Amino acid sequence: MSVKGVKEESDQLQRERSLAVRANIKRFYIYVVLALIVILFSVVKLGQVEMFGRGHFLSPASVINLLRTAVPIMTLSGAFTLLMISGYIDLSVGSAMSLSAVVFALMILNGFPFLLALVIVLIMGIAMGALNGLLVMKLRITPVIATLVTLSLFKGIALLIVPGGLSAIKGSAEKVMPPWINFYARKAVLLGMPWAFFVALAVIAILVVVQRKTILGKYAAAIGGNRTAAELSGINVVRMGWLLYVIVGFFAALAGVARASYMSLGDPLSGDLMELDNIIAVLLGGTAFSGGEGSVAKTIIGALIIMCVTTGLMTVIPAYWQTVAKGSVLLLAVVLNHLLVREKVKA
């Protein structure tokens, strides 16, 4: 090594140090953001409500409510993260969720037992994911376009299933919706939480393990990092991508069941803009836009941040601010992600 080499070495040392700082920020910022948001919404209305009292952001009832409404996104965003780590995207998840909710509600309304309806809807979710996989991986249509087409398709079918003149599949005078439809996602079983919440926790745990410990997680990161290299090193990219789309479709269907059970009806628009919530959660969680790295666990924190912001804002400002708030959060998440992730990818 020459003099130049020594200089390079010290440069590199400095770079490494700044990278270490950056890595630490990157590792912990999302928890700080979540904590800050929770604190913000806890103090903002302290003048009117008591700490932890009725109507407070952190009152038991509010927390239970928040987590119950967060069940669909918690169920779905882990699988969505895996897909985005591999560099693909699925914009049809919202529609897939709506369609599942509608079909599930329709079957329950017509006297199907819970388990049978659940299994049928999950199979349908697998089919929807397989269709996306077919379009993207086999027919090589750009993921955004392919999944926008299926978004339109699923939404269209969901709207067609709902009889004309009605806004959703729901009980009527002639046909009563069995009241037990809500036992899955609304009725408390433990700590005020319904079954669906614990299912979502299990899903998250499984997907965290899948991402960190199994070959599927490694392959997803490899494909997202460099598809050609992954192909050359013997990974069956087509099959892997297909599998990931199927997984996303499956959990979209499960999320749809939770939504239908929570609302006791099948609303064909209930999943609208779900894909955006998922994208925000994934970006907040630090997954790179182009794939290659990311974390399921952090996406879940990201999902909680969105739910806190949406429900928290509702108590402070009128509902018509929702869209602009969500759009701003998305752009902010993009900026944050850009600041923290890009540099690492380059280095």
Add this chain to the structure above:
Amino acid sequence: METKQEHKNTVGARLSNESFLTLFMIGVLVVLFGAACAVVPNFYLPQNMLNLITNNWFIIILGIGVTFLLISGNFDMSVGGVIALTGVLSAYFCQGANVSQNALANGLGLPYGVAVALALLCALGIGAINAFFIARLKVPSIIVTLGTMMLARGIGQVITRGAQRNTSLPDVFGVVGNIAIRGTSIKISVVIMVVLVIAAFIFERMTVPGRRTYLIGANAEAARLSGITVGRHLTFLYLTSALLAGITGILLASEFKAGVSSRAMGYEFDALVVSLLGGVSIAGGFGSVLGMFVGAVILSVVTTSATGLLLSPDWQFTLKGIVTFIAILAQRFALDRRKG
């Protein structure tokens, strides 16, 4: 149809792939139109044929901006939001100031011309946000424009409190969107659409920036190395797309004499669909405005005949999905056959 085939065979070798695909889609259009005439009653009437084009002027105007962006390899999903935003803003700016107790009836009381100019400026602002994130920060366009879509529509919702502004508007507000060419039912909006399509066609075929768009789409890195300032060009395209959406928003608001925050829901998808039907490819520097125009007419034929066959409007999402899917596959098949 027969003559077209011959035409293709004789000069086929000299045709560019774009023109080939446009001709192919014109063929598809003729077949679809023939089928629709046979099945749907009164479909062949001249008035109906005219309606196929004139009823879709807003999608075609949007399609121009979206087409160029797709050719350059980028999406713009914010156009629907921009329409809502400019429509609402143009109404808000020229509503009378302090005229009523109702907050939704009070505006800024500016003259209509100023209101329109300011609203278009806001549309350009959304375009500038898109351009900043996509050209400067290199964020995937789909994520950014979905965000600005919500931002634009969200601002519209805030200004209208989730509803609409349609009272205490000056009379001039409803003029530009409703006047028709003397003696016909063709609105001025349609004329604007035709002028814009011709201008876009000239831009695409005969100007240097137009051709550069293709190079950027085909290989952005090669374009950069050959001295094209890719960022500046993308910025120009996003500003254009936002401006076109803004013009559409003002014309639509004027036509309905109201600024409605839920206007143009899903138009971004329609604009994408007509571009795809016209053979535009996101994968790299391929497509044409003329093809987009043909695509828009195809979509119009399909949706109109579906309505004519008394399918419920709920069918439109499914129908659009299926049509787009078939079109993408058919185009690929046609191009493959041509090459092989």
